[in-house]
Amino acid sequence: MxxxxxxxxxxxxxxxxxxxxxxxxxxxPGSAQPIAFDHQKHVEGAGxxxxxxxxxxxxxxxxxxxAAGECMxxxxxxxxxxxxxxxxxxxxxxxxxxxxxxxxxxxxxxxxMFFRPNAVRINFSHQRHVEAGAVDCAACHGAVGHRSKxxxxxxxxxxxxxxxxxxxxxxxTTDCLACHR
Numbered sequence: 001m002x003x004x005x006x007x008x009x010x011x012x013x014x015x016x017x018x019x020x021x022x023x024x025x026x027x028x029p030g031s032a033q034p035i036a037f038d039h040q041k042h043v044e045g046a047g048x049x050x051x052x053x054x055x056x057x058x059x060x061x062x063x064x065x066x067a068a069g070e071c072m073x074x075x076x077x078x079x080x081x082x083x084x085x086x087x088x089x090x091x092x093x094x095x096x097x098x099x100x101x102x103x104x105x106x107x108x109x110x111x112x113m114f115f116r117p118n119a120v121r122i123n124f125s126h127q128r129h130v131e132a133g134a135v136d137c138a139a140c141h142g143a144v145g146h147r148s149k150x151x152x153x154x155x156x157x158x159x160x161x162x163x164x165x166x167x168x169x170x171x172x173t174t175d176c177l178a179c180h181r
Contacts, residue, residue, distance in 0.1 A: 033150040034099050035087050043145035046074075050137045050145065057126040057137070065100055068092040103151050104141060106158055123181045139166065 042048045051057050053071075056064035068091040075085045091098050106122045129135040138145065140162075142155025156162070167174050 033101055033152060036084050036150050038148050039145050039151070040148040051130070057130045060127055061125045063126050065098070068096065068098050101152070104154055104158060121181055123179055133170070133172070135166070 042053070043050070053066050054063040055066060056062050068088055071088055072092045075088060079085045080089075088098070106124050129140075130137070140156065140158065144151055144155055147155075163179070164174055166172075
């Protein structure tokens with residue numbers, strides 16, 4: 001009887017460990033990006049605004065990323081021989097979207113709902129923050145524009161505490177239902 005209990009507890013611990021590892025892998029960003037995009041070169045060097053490559057930030061709920069063909073408007077000439085621009089051109093020539101790995105997600109994200117089935121959704125709109133609220137991208141995303149290496153993990157964590165601090169500082173509502181539905 002004692003051996004059965006020990007065996008059952010052992011399997012229970014193994015099961016919990018497997019579930020924990022799966023959850024950790026789903027919640028931990030850090031995947032390599034398909035192109036070694038240098039934000040610093042584009043933002044500081046070329047003087048581009050975040051919303052040029054992430055147009056949805058001004059116009060909608062999600063920031064999004066432009067199609068590879070739009071990048072080729074400049075890169076047909078600029079750094080055309082670079083290995084990274086050659087990768088970009090290959091995506092553009094095939095008419096494919098670049099399979100960027102999403103780094104910033106407002107928690108809880110759908111990939112982790114198995115572990116938090118009762119989590120409340122966040123009603124977030126980039127447009128409302130960028131246009132109406134005049135919030136600089138770096139306020140939420142950190143100094144991404146100064147990075148020369150690809151973004152593989154968040155510069156700043158997306159956490160409710162930080163959102164509330166910003167709302168309070170700007171005297172914007174902190175009513176739960178303004179952001180949570």
